[in-house]
Amino acid sequence: MKRDHSFDNYLQSSANNVILTNVAVGGRIACVLECQMRLPDCVAVLHQDQELRCILLRRFFNDWNSYLSNKSVAYFLRKYECSPGWREFNNHCYFLNQTMRTWNEAKVECQRHNAYLVEVESSDENTWVTSTYIKPPDQCPVSWYCSVWSGGMYSTTKQNHVWQNSEAIASYTNWDSDQPSGGGQNCINIWKGGKWDDAFCGAQFEFVCEKP
Structure with missing residues (x-):
């Protein structure tokens, strides 16, 4: 299977916003659950279906959708809940x-x-x-x-x-x-x-x- 190096390059350029890459979870649902276990640091995940790669993110990106438009990557945001008063x-x-x-x-x-x-x-x-x-x-x-x-x-x-x-x-x-x-x-x-x-x-x- 050919590795998506453009995806690697994008992650490398955004390294400060990535918590963990290539988390071994084995599927989209497990990837989301891994993010939930790391609250509040994890706010979103990327899951690349072909290579079964799970990436945990500490920040939401406005530009992910444009980057992922032609990629076999799923992007999930967790429901965000703020403390009382926030x-x-x-x-x-x-x-x-x-x-x-x-x-x-x-x-x-x-x-x-x-x-x-x-x-x-x-x-x-x-x-x-x-x-x-x-x-x-x-x-x-x-x-x-x-x-x-x-x-x-x-x-x-x-x-x-x-x-x-x-x-x-x-x-x-x-x-x-x-x-x-x-x-x-x-x-x-x-x-x-x-x-x-x-x-x-x-x-x-x-x-x-x-x-x-």
């Missing part, structure tokens, strides 16, 4: 802490819950966070009163804005018209209409935590 979006859990904190204090508070300050990676996620946690502009006479900290920060090493937890450069952004303004304002908050602002990290806002 809300689910795209197989991640989110929580709004309404206590005013500096960016560093907010980061530490999220870590206490095995989470991190929200990393907004798409327009859909930004829209969901905004509609779920940020009051509309007509309820916020002062934008700062309705702002939340995100995990975004300016990295002097990378000379770009990055996400604190993943250390990835923010490929998706939604800056307000006059932002980022710089000048030592290195931490990203989300405010009116889901627009982004860079603020002094010592400022105090509510904040959103995220965890897989």
Whole structure:
């Protein structure tokens, strides 16, 4: 049987999101059960029918479907359940802490819950966070009163804005018209209409935590 090397290459490029590869389980159902035994770390599985390969994933990918469209691979997502008080979006859990904190204090508070300050990676996620946690502009006479900290920060090493937890450069952004303004304002908050602002990290806002 010819081995699917393109599949191997894809897994290798996404190694940080794979828990185990080639798990010896012997079928789709057993592969899903193996994922359930590894909750909450495992959020999805891949099962390649021809080679009976089971791969456990720690993260949901938006691009799996396009990659697998011509492959004999089954993709399963487990039903995601968040802790009380947390809300689910795209197989991640989110929580709004309404206590005013500096960016560093907010980061530490999220870590206490095995989470991190929200990393907004798409327009859909930004829209969901905004509609779920940020009051509309007509309820916020002062934008700062309705702002939340995100995990975004300016990295002097990378000379770009990055996400604190993943250390990835923010490929998706939604800056307000006059932002980022710089000048030592290195931490990203989300405010009116889901627009982004860079603020002094010592400022105090509510904040959103995220965890897989």
